Amino acid sequence: MTTPPETIVVGRREEAEADLAREIAALVREKPRVVLGLATGDTTAGLYRELARLRREEDLDFGRVVTFNLDEYLGLAPEHPGAFARWTRERVFEPLGISEGSRHVPSWGAAADSASWTISERCRAYEESLREAGGIDLQILGIGRNGHIAFNEPPTPRESRTREVRLHAWTREDAARVFGSLGEVPTRAITIGIGTILEARRIRVLAFGSRKAGIVARALEGPVGPEVPASFLRGHPDLRIWLDREAARELDSARPAPRS
Numbered sequence: 142m143t144t145p146p147e148t149i150v151v152g153r154r155e156e157a158e159a160d161l162a163r164e165i166a167a168l169v170r171e172k173p174r175v176v177l178g179l180a181t182g183d184t185t186a187g188l189y190r191e192l193a194r195l196r197r198e199e200d201l202d203f204g205r206v207v208t209f210n211l212d213e214y215l216g217l218a219p220e221h222p223g224a225f226a227r228w229t230r231e232r233v234f235e236p237l238g239i240s241e242g243s244r245h246v247p248s249w250g251a252a253a254d255s256a257s258w259t260i261s262e263r264c265r266a267y268e269e270s271l272r273e274a275g276g277i278d279l280q281i282l283g284i285g286r287n288g289h290i291a292f293n294e295p296p297t298p299r300e301s302r303t304r305e306v307r308l309h310a311w312t313r314e315d316a317a318r319v320f321g322s323l324g325e326v327p328t329r330a331i332t333i334g335i336g337t338i339l340e341a342r343r344i345r346v347l348a349f350g351s352r353k354a355g356i357v358a359r360a361l362e363g364p365v366g367p368e369v370p371a372s373f374l375r376g377h378p379d380l381r382i383w384l385d386r387e388a389a390r391e392l393d394s395a396r397p398a399p400r401s
């Protein structure tokens with residue numbers, strides 16, 4: 142049997158961002174060396190803005206926090222405008238003051254000479270660094286339109302670990318805006334696995350807007366399995382999901398009860 146996730150439906154996405162930012166702030170104060178798993182993308186940008194505000198206005202100190210990004214495109218320089226490494230530097234590492242040695246991005250590998258490493262060596266090194274850091278305390282996640290979490294595209298088995306993947310057509314279409322055209326979007330990436338994500342002690346998910354409504358309903362109420370990788374989250378013992386009304390509108394619980 143799977144544990145029913147704790148789902149919170151908010152009127153405005155800012156309420157969800159403020160809630161989750163407060164939880165992260167409490168964790169950072171309680172355990173300054175907390176390990177955060179970072180998602181990139183539109184869904185999480187507001188959360189990081191709110192955390193940066195807490196740093197400025199409430200002296201929240203991220204100086205000892207350790208971060209692990211979920212995924213990265215292959216074949217991009219870290220400063221490419223489409224690279225998650227750059228996205229995270231601009232929106233998370235610098236605004237929050239994450240120290241350089243505490244930032245982890247899958248494609249970087251773990252050592253200064255890692256440019257010469259094979260992809261599978263980098264993947265193994267990433268899992269190893271995660272273990273050495275003590276595992277992820279709180280994983281922040283968004284959901285792709287096809288049900289992916291990180292770049293675990295359907296179908297992905299539950300036991301998957303950090304590895305190279307081929308990106309799904311919808312994932313590349315959604316990224317085309319950032320890259321300027323579909324042809325510029327990389328076809329391959331490194332992603333941590335579903336098994337890796339499920340080892341996080343807390344998992345916190347955000348999904349906003351009507352484009353996510355169909356997949357949110359399948360992930361939360363449909364069959365659990367590799368065709369909807371986000372559905373595997375329902376087995377996690379400490380899961381919380383925030384949806385706005387648009388993203389929640391296809392859930393059974395959001396539908397009016399049938400008239401008898």
Ligand code: F6R
Pocket residue numbers: 179180181182183184185211212225282283284285286289290291292
């Ligand atoms: C990003 C990631 C992806 C996104 C998902 C939603 O690091 O791993 O799984 O969370 O594609 O993207 P947005 O938020 O842009 O809709």
